[in-house]
Amino acid sequence: MRLIDPDADLEFDPDSVYDGPSKSQKKREVEALQDLGNELVKLPDAQFKRIELPEELREAVAACRKITQNSALRRQRQYIGKLMRGIDPAPIQAQLDAFKGVSATENAKLHQAEKWRDRLIADNEALTIFLDSYPETDATRLRQLIRNARDEAARNKPPKAFREIFRVIREAMQAG
Known part of the structure; x- marks a missing residue:
């Protein structure tokens, strides 16, 4: 049995005890x-092809995208997490x-076009x-489409001009 010396200086210094991040x-x-x-796994194919990844991680993510069984999917995601620990995720x-951000x-922009x-x-x-x-928008064509869209709405016809107005607006917004 060890006894503590009552005369010993037992000041607690928290800086000397810190062992790193907690569990x-x-x-x-x-x-x-x-x-x-998981975000990498859920990316659309076009974006996944454009993203720069280490080869081993790319292969693991590609394999995970093909897996359908839940337990195998979970294991593969854990493996991806393990690989991610070895690289800089920033x-x-x-x-x-x-x-x-692009999305x-x-x-x-699409919402703004819909409002217009x-x-x-x-x-x-x-x-x-x-x-x-x-100002570069074809005013005559747009007026015609607006008239047609109002007519379609009044007659309960398919919204062909309605959609075309959206295309014209979107093109004008992209050009301007």
């Missing part, structure tokens, strides 16, 4: 890497964020505003 912190980091790997995350920007289309069909003044914003 919970390590688990969170590993799970974050696995989540990043460039991969940056590429994924860039893909998401978000495209979605915003709805305004153009609902309000005659909107055409003037749109043509001021996008």
Whole structure:
């Protein structure tokens, strides 16, 4: 039995005891890497081909994309997480964020085009505003499409002109 010397200086210094991140912190980091790997697995083919990955990781992700059985899929995802621990995830995350940013920007543009289309069909003044914003647009064609879209809506016909207005607006927004 060891006795503690009551005269000994027993000051606690937390800086000298720190052994690195806690077990919970390590688990969170590993799970974050696995989540990043899952994002790679879920990427569309076109984006997956463009992303820069180490060859071994690319092969593991490609294999995971082909697996359908749940337990095998789980094991493969864990393996991807293990591979991710050996590389710097920041460039991969940056590429994924860039893909998401492009998608978000495209979605915003599509929503704006939809709003323009709805305004153009609902309000005659909107055409003037749109043509001021996008002067290279063929005004005659757009007026014709708006008339046709209103007529289609009144007669419950398929929205052919409605869709065509959207295409014209989208082209004008891309050009301007």
